[in-house]
Amino acid sequence: MFADQLGYQRCGYAGDRKARTPNIDKLASQAVDFQNAVSNMPVCSAYRASLFTGKYTTSTGMVINELRMRTDHETFGKVLTRSSYRTAYIGKWHLYANQLGHHYESKNSFVPPGPHRLGFDGYWAAYNFHHNYYSAYYHTDTPEKIFYGDNVYEPDAQTDMMIEFIRKASKSSKPFGAFLSYGTPHDPWVKDNVPDKYVEMFRDVSLPNPPNYKDTNDKYADNWGRLRPQQRKMLQTWRRLYYAMTANLDWNIGRLLNALEQAGLRDNTIVVFTSDHGEMFGAHGRRAKNIFYEEAARIPFLIRWPKNIRAGTVSDACISTVDFMPTILSLMGLQVPKSVEGMDLSYCALGSGGSEPQAALLQNTGACAAWEDGHEWRALRDKQYTYAVYRVDKSELLFDNKNDPYQMKNLAGNAQYKGTLERFRQILARKMKSLNDTFEKCTWYRDNWTDGNRNIIRAAKD
Structure with missing residues (x-):
């Protein structure tokens, strides 16, 4: 269910x-x-x-x-x-x-x-x-x-x-x-x-x-x-x-x-x-x-x-x-x-x-249902933190979900969390490489993975 x-x-x-x-x-x-x-x-x-x-x-x-x-x-x-x-x-x-x-x-x-x-x-x-x-x-x-x-x-x-x-x-x-x-x-x-x-x-x-x-x-x-x-x-x-x-x-x-x-x-x-x-x-x-x-x-x-x-x-x-x-x-x-x-x-x-x-890998590859660029991101969530990065401007976010459950304090710019941030960067890079996830803009997937009529014809490992 x-x-x-x-x-x-x-x-x-x-x-x-x-x-x-x-x-x-x-x-x-x-x-x-x-x-x-x-x-x-x-x-x-x-x-x-x-x-x-x-x-x-x-x-x-x-x-x-x-x-x-x-x-x-x-x-x-x-x-x-x-x-x-x-x-x-x-x-x-x-x-x-x-x-x-x-x-x-x-x-x-x-x-x-x-x-x-x-x-x-x-x-x-x-x-x-x-x-x-x-x-x-x-x-x-x-x-x-x-x-x-x-x-x-x-x-x-x-x-x-x-x-x-x-x-x-x-x-x-x-x-x-x-x-x-x-x-x-x-x-x-x-x-x-x-x-x-x-x-x-x-x-x-x-x-x-x-x-x-x-x-x-x-x-x-x-x-x-x-x-x-x-x-x-x-x-x-x-x-x-x-x-x-x-x-x-x-x-x-x-x-x-x-x-x-x-x-x-x-x-x-x-x-x-x-x-x-x-x-x-x-x-x-x-x-x-x-x-x-x-x-x-x-x-x-x-x-x-x-x-x-x-x-x-x-x-x-x-x-x-x-x-x-x-x-x-x-x-x-x-x-x-x-x-x-x-x-x-x-x-x-x-x-x-x-x-x-x-950690769990989370992905976003575009707007909800439109071929529109600028919304793509990748993220990781482990037992304490959520780490995310946007494609469009490389902006990073890091939240301590245990101590900040509403995710109101972005720790990515906090020097105290430099090690944590780098650890997540490395985990994300390894995971994306294993999936051949090249973090493209949304319209790239349209042009390379569909037939132009919203039918999927290939994906990352094809």
Whole structure:
């Protein structure tokens, strides 16, 4: 199960007292909580490409949104299908359409059966991209849109479909691997995009600007990351609706966990909960995602496996999106493809020792969905610090996340941290060299890695 735009800090178990996430909190108490989990590139398509391949953005070529993924990668779905698993994929896909905008046209929303489903050859009830949760639709094996019905909230309907899949799967001896890709709590944050019951829960809740809020836009932000004056006035309303969406998401996760219990599958099912990235909401003068700051990059990552993973386990390993696939496949006893660039950190979940990443590598290769230069950066996050460098002017940032959780003090110019800064420079250089990541401007990827029609044809190691 993975949410869209749900940051780690917005969950009750992570310390947010205003979040209403009792089911996610309960799951965390029964699972291993990877408290340092981050999204390698905190934006929708890049995250999904890394999730399904175990590769970094510069190796998938998914450098901005609205590109069409290559089909020659070894993927999570292919491993499951080859291993005779029954697969299900429900929800947002965001790896097929090769056009900016026009999301509701079937040529962009429908992912045809075959290689573009990346191995998910079983049950399919998905769409490429949309975030209007009423009057919503999905596709199965034809371009025809299937609407959930009048006044049906999409996350509720998707949960119903997954519960039905679980019930059927429980009657078979064949193992299953099921992915539920929720759209919430991604914007638009308007009242008619959230059930009234949940809107009412947060109607009078105070959700003010955070300490690191800035009333001017970050000069490195793209158009998706900038705030207009009227949007700044809406920030508290947006947060209330975001929290309302998250509360509904939590309710649906509770329903899924209950369905596993009722089907007798609780003890022998590995349950994973995560998200693609968080949301800035004005912190550091930004909205949206696609940045190395904690609000955008840090994500929940929980794994429950009764009788194998001790309830309440906490890991501080520097796990990131590329590590999710090898870690989960290893727990399942399945072969991890050699092409995977992430690490198998299953031993962290199981409470044993082993090597860990020095730091998680984060990448940005352009604006959210446009071929626009000037926003690119690379970053590292270890158990204490975040280090980042922008391509456009070589500006560096260094934050002590333990002592400065809102990342308000840039230590890069502080002579006391010269050694720390140099250490991160060296780690970053070695990691980028190993990936053949040459840190190009966004339009270079367009000109060298796509066919000019937003179809990916190569990446860093090709």
